Amino acid sequence: MAWKKLGAADIPVGQGREFVVDGIVIAVFHLDDAWLAVDGMCAHQGGPLAQGHVDNHCVTCPWHGWQYDLRTGQNLLTGKKMLNTFPIEQRDGELWIDVPV
Numbered sequence: 001m002a003w004k005k006l007g008a009a010d011i012p013v014g015q016g017r018e019f020v021v022d023g024i025v026i027a028v029f030h031l032d033d034a035w036l037a038v039d040g041m042c043a044h045q046g047g048p049l050a051q052g053h054v055d056n057h058c059v060t061c062p063w064h065g066w067q068y069d070l071r072t073g074q075n076l077l078t079g080k081k082m083l084n085t086f087p088i089e090q091r092d093g094e095l096w097i098d099v100p101v
């Protein structure tokens with residue numbers, strides 16, 4: 001794993017944004033109490049999770065409604081981990097993410 005700078009931490013609270021880091025599509029979310037990052041493509045058919053509705057640490061895929069816990073990557077219906085999660089931090093107004101190398 002290696003820490004990479006994503007850029008300014010300017011995503012509004014309650015919203016997500018998609019990034020591509022070293023070829024990995026990642027969805028970053030700014031919640032009331034945390035920044036969270038998971039795989040950006042839904043495990044169902046690749047829907048853009050960064051565009052999904054976020055509520056209480058969970059995101060709903062905008063394409064067909066699969067839901068995931070952003071803290072664990074688990075699908076809420078099955079309980080199975082279906083998304084990778086990535087450590088993310090805000091440092092001096094910038095977002096940094098730890099991705100596989």
Ligand code: FES
Binds near residue numbers: 042043045063065066
């Ligand atoms: S692509 Fe996400 S629920 Fe179908």
